[in-house]
Amino acid sequence: MTPRELLKQFWGHDNFRPMQEEIITSVLNGKDVLALLPTGGGKSVCFQIPALAKEGICIVVSPLIALMKDQVENLKAKGIDAISIVSGMSRREVDLALDNCVYGYTKFLYLSPERLMSELVRERIRYMKVNLFAIDEAHCISQWGYDFRPPYLHIADMRELHPNVPVLALTATATATVKEDIREKLLFKPGSELYQQSFARRNISYVVQDTENKQRKLLDVAHGVKGSGIVYVRTRRETAEIAKFYNDNNIKADYYHAGLSADERAEKQEAWKNNRNRIIVATNAFGMGIDKPDVRFVIHNEMPDSLEAYYQEAGRGGRDEQKAYAVLLYNNTDRIKHQHRYEQNFPAVEEIKQVYHQLGNYCQVAYDAGEGASFDLDLADFCARFKLDALRTLNALKVLEQDEYVSFNESVYLPSRFRFEVLNEELYNFQIQNPAWDPFIKTLLRSYGGAFENYVPMKEFDVARRSGTSTQQVIEALKQLHGVGLLSYLPQTDKPQLTWLKPRQQIKNLYINKVDIDNRKAAYREKMEAVFAYAGHRRCRSQMLLTYFDEQNPPKCGVCDVCLDEKRRKNADEIGENITSEIVQALSVEAVTLDELIGHLKLGTEKEKIETIRGLLDAGKIKTDGERYYL
Known part of the structure; x- marks a missing residue:
């Protein structure tokens, strides 16, 4: 089928968005492509259609677990076989998923970058018939980017396994330095293509307000601009406080942050998307993959860490091409806070080593052991137990990630899953010999297909309702069947995950790259100063953003x-x-x-x-x- 026929069949559209067709054509011609498309510009279609048009499997690397899961669910809803492998999955689950990619009909394998460091994953990729490598959020591969993720550097290892397979790198924002770094680190071949839309968002009015009374301005915007909005804040505590402030002033609002359970986050997100709540007050955990077209304003209550982050978050407004406002509330106190955070972001080498040692004790990992093991990590409990500052500890974890000792995901939601570990005949014999278990096992068989081959997601509440028992009884029954080896039961997790990428080291053998830390510190300061300049200068806001992203002689927007x-x-x-x-x-x-x-x-x-x-x-x-x- 042609790309347009695939677009019509699976997405119901007759025409592509700007640049999508050109990107798809280049990929189908076997070229490496770097594509810069704005937030909401339809990046996923650019790799999904060429992958469907060719025989084989597309490997998608993304750091955004929630977005990966959304895309997998959307593809499955279209009848397209897709799976994701993320932190928190058992080795057996990963093993089965990779088998399906080698021997089955899976068209899309979504991987977090940390998974590329696993020898198990790399070895299986060798035997897959790969038709495309798609790298989402590709700016993460560059240490000059605003969200450097060292595991991205291992993507080049996949190219060695399949040297003739093209790479499509996608991102919404990148400076000239970062663009060059992406192509170099991904080993782009001669003749590669760059597609870049202008970063100009002509329907967005950028506004900076220097004010000591931010609450008054939060109300002014909500009263002055009709429609739904997002308010970005720095801390989880502020999300609840400002949502309450809006509600106390008769404006329906809710809050969102990564510390909420998956069900709570989904419920709050849906209520806002369906306009049951007008405003969502959130940390930067909110927004990735959220495609609500009619957001009329995005307010930043504090200065963001970089103009890249600001542009992405502000760009969640006005996706329907109608007028929208991006408002940054700013005062001199913000500058002082930002400077303080800058110092907190780069703990000393000895402090980082101490956090690493305490992580080993907390997870009860022996020296020279633990490689590939994942643990729930309650950061608040960890810091309280070892009397650590939470922010400095989080930044120490980031350095340990960057030096590839551990990986840390602030929140990974995996539903409960189970898989029968015996053949159908053996299960039937168990039911005959243990008639008390028969109704429960029949309920599982009727409710979930495919559980003999793969782990299948399940909801204990649904099984309880169908079997006339309580949820706790279902959980206990599953644990008992797990204990006798009849099935493998993995309860849901919604906690931050720490994965040991290497065996635990003695502190004396732990090498922390201070040169890298100093380079990142300099890059962070440069980005911080760019945000100060944007907030403080009286120049067209759009011009300043476009100049930052290396667009030559951009015109004034006329609406900031x-x-x-x-x-x-x-x-x-x-x-x-x-x-x-x-x-x-x-x-x-x-x-x-x-x-x-x-x-x-x-x-x-x-x-x-x-x-x-x-x-x-x-x-x-x-x-x-x-x-x-x-x-």
């Missing part, structure tokens, strides 16, 4: 706060000149009183007329005897 202020001043100057001409014309005939003079003037408001008269008096261009005005 700076451009609108320029227009107002220009209009005020023009009105003043026209009122002056009217005054001179009136007074050249005769001297008149103030009321008579104002009555003669046809242009401007009363305030503008009086201000112009005062200005002319101060300049000595007209005179008054206290009663009448004359030249």
Whole structure:
């Protein structure tokens, strides 16, 4: 089938969005491609259609677990076989999933970058018939990018396994340095293509408001702009506080952060998407993969860490191409906070080593053991147990990730799963010999197909309802059947996951790359200063963003706060000149009183007329005897 036929069959669209077709054509021609498409620009279609058009499997690398799971579910809903392998899955689950990719009909394998470091995964990829490598959020491969993820550097290892398979790298934002770094690190071949839409979002009005009273501005925007909105804040505590503030002022709002359970997050997200709540107040955990077209405003209550992050988050407004506002609330306290965070972001080498040692004790991992093992990590409990500062500990974890000792996902939701570990005949014999178990096992068999071959997601509540028992009884029954080896039961997890990428090291053998830390520190400061400049300068906001992303001679947008202020001043100057001409014309005939003079003037408001008269008096261009005005 042609790309257009696939687009129509699976997505129901007759036409591609801008640049999608050109990107797809280049990939089908076997070329490596770097594609920069704005948030909401339809990046996933660019790799999904060429993968469907060719025989074999597409391997998709993405750091966004929630987005991977959404895309897998969407593909399955279209009848396309897709799976994802993320942290928290058991080795047996991973093994079965990879077998399906080698021997089955799976078209898409979604992997987190950390999984590429596993010898098990790499070895299985060798035997897959791969038709495309798709790298989402490709800026993560560059240490000059705003979200550097060292495991991305292992993507080049996959190219060695399948040297003739093209690579499609996708991102919404990248500077010239980052674009070059992406192509170099992904070993792009000669003749590769770059597709880049302008970063200009002409329907978004960028606004920066320097204010000490942010709460008043939060209300002003909500009252002044109709429709739904997102408010980004820095901490989880602020999400609840500001949502309550809106509700106390009769504006329906809810909050969202990564510390909520998966069910809570899904419920809050749906309520906002369906306009049951007008505003969602969230940390930056919210937004990836959220395609709500009618967001009318996005407010940042504090300065973001980089212009890349700001552009992506602000870009969640106005995806329907209608007018939207991106508002940054800013004051001098923000600069001080930002400087403090900068210092907190880069703990000392000895501090990082100590956190690593305490992680080993917390997870009870022996020295020279633990490689590939995943553990639930309650960061608050960990910090309380070892009397650590949470922010500095989180940043120490990031350094340990970057030096590839561990990987840490702040929240990984995996539903409960089970798989029968015996053949059908053996299960039947068990039911005959243990008639008390028969109704329960029949309920499982009727409710979930495919459980002899693969782990299948399940809901204990549904099984309880169908079997006339309680959820806790179902959980206990599954654990018992797991204990006798009849099935393998993996309860749901919704906790942060820590994975040991290498065996636990003695502290004396732990090498922390201080040069890399210093380089990242310099890059962070550069990005921080760019945000300060954006907030503090009186230049077209869109021009500043486009210049940052290396667009040459971008035009003024005409709709940001700076451009609108320029227009107002220009209009005020023009009105003043026209009122002056009217005054001179009136007074050249005769001297008149103030009321008579104002009555003669046809242009401007009363305030503008009086201000112009005062200005002319101060300049000595007209005179008054206290009663009448004359030249």
